[in-house]
Amino acid sequence: TAYFHDIGMVNFTEMGRAVHSEFAAQEIYTVALDKYLDIIWNENCGNLAWRISDLHQRGFFQEDPKTILRECLALVPAHSKSKFAIDVLNNKKVLRDRIIEVLQYDLNYLYYKKQLKKLDIDSTLRNKDPSINREIRSLKRKLLPFKGKEKTPKTQSVLKRLYNDDMTRPYRWLLSKEPEILDFVDDITDTLRALRCADAFRQRGTSFKTSGGYQIFVDQYTGNAVFALTNKHKQMFMLESDVPHAVGESNIANCEYTPEGDLTISFYTGAFKSKSGLDLSVKGVTMIIYDIMCDVIDSLILPKNYRGKNKISKKTPVNIILENAHDNWKYSRLVARELVKIKSSLLKRIKYTTPLANIPVKEKQRFLNAKTISWNKTQKKQLLKKLAKRGYKTERINIEKCFNDVKKISLANGEVLLESKTPPGFVYITLTDGLAGIPLGGYGSFKIPIYSFIGNSSVIAGTERNATAVARDSIELLMLPQEIYLNYWHDSYSEKELYQALKKAYKLKD
Secondary structure (H helix, E strand, O other): OOOOOOHHHHOOOHHHHHOHHHHHHHHHOOHHHHHHHHHHHHHOHHHHHHHHHHHHHOOOOOOOHHHHHHHHHOOHHHHOOOOOOHHHHHOHHHHHHHHHHHHHEOHHHHHHHHHHHHHOOOHHHHHHOHHHHHHHHHHHHHHHHHOOOOEOHHHHHHHHHHHOOOOOOOOHHHHOOOHHHHHHHHHHHHHHHHHHHHHHHOOOOOOOOOOOOOEEEEOOOOOOEEEEEEOOOOOEEEEEEOOHHHHHHHOEEEEEEOOOOOEEEEEOOOOOOOHHHHHHHHHHHHHHHHHHHHHHHHHOOOOOOOOOOOOOOOOOOOOEEEEOEOOEOHHHHHHHHHHHHHOHHHOOOEEEEOOOOOOOHHHHHHHHHOOEOOOOHHHHHHHHHHHHHOOOOOOOOOOOOOOOOOEEEEEOOOOEEEOOOOOOOEEEEEOOOOEEEEEOOOOOOEEEOOOOEEOHHHHHHOOOOOEEEEEOOOEEEEEEEHHHHHHHHOOOOOHHHHHHHHHHHOOOOO
């Protein structure tokens, strides 16, 4: 489905883009696709061919197994949130009717009908704007030649070959009440949900080029999007645009879900050379985040009769986690402020996290896969007391905020926690013995005591790490994003304060 869903995007006309999802479904019902279906079937991709064959042998499918495979793949238009709203995906009868219509009718006819439906608005509005009525009349004229000829010849031969002109036969399994088929339907529609989310999350910019083959990146002077357009003569033309959607996409580095189901967004940059450039970028990025958020959260709304174990619904609290831009931590706050203007209910659901773009892959994955700790107040106070005994200054630590986004991790014997000469991103607190430090400069390794901060010096200085830390046993640690550490944990002694602390530590009198 991922390979097939956007093949219609090669047509860059307005109509081509508008019906690209229908084009993909129809293409799967052509003779030219038979050979590709045979490859997918023979390779048993995703175990789908075996599962369909098994259900067919047990009498749950009436049609030929390869026809069922074709029907599954032809559901690709459901990747389009505008064409197949979540209510359509969750209503199997409506989904069946919609896909059968797509397979049968001419793309031009479907396009004009859609445009006409868009203009079918309140008559009072049409009276205020005569141009709407003119557009309606124009579209109706374009539909006249289709009268009685709405069906497309493109798919008719394959439809006839498979169903013998009986259009009650396609997708009967979508209406089945058998538990085995209901499970199969849930798996197919869940795949489409994942595709809808992936489609919304797709990366733009310098790492992945657009379907047109060019890069999009942000101009840090103006905040505008810059398109690097190349032609067959290998000439490059830099096109600059202040269109809000382009501006927003040019500065979105990545979007993904955490294991808890929260939506995380990262940015290429937060530092702009002018206030106008900063403001433009913030508003464009906010618009894109809100669009993505609506797409992916709605796509995970499940029907009441969903049979899967891990249920997600519209009531599921989803947090929007904004990665702080590495060069301007205020940028994410400005984006959050704009998001709250659009939807005030997001106020308590927006969180911030450390920038992960330059973090070593293992550390990044470790952080994303770990779960945030849920300690009670007593547990938090006990840790602060133990840190204080190690000499750290803890009196002014805000216990309500310092554990935000802090995660607990485990390391096996021999596993590397962090490496020297890597950029700082996290600070760690050892909860058990067994961690060894290997410093640069040719010094020998040393044992790191329990309840120690690891990696805090490089975070404070903003420099590369000067040591490697390796587990010499199975150990547990807390993982603190650098911003959390700097804002809520880091506190240094003045000379006077250090004097008093040392007096207390060595039990000295004046």
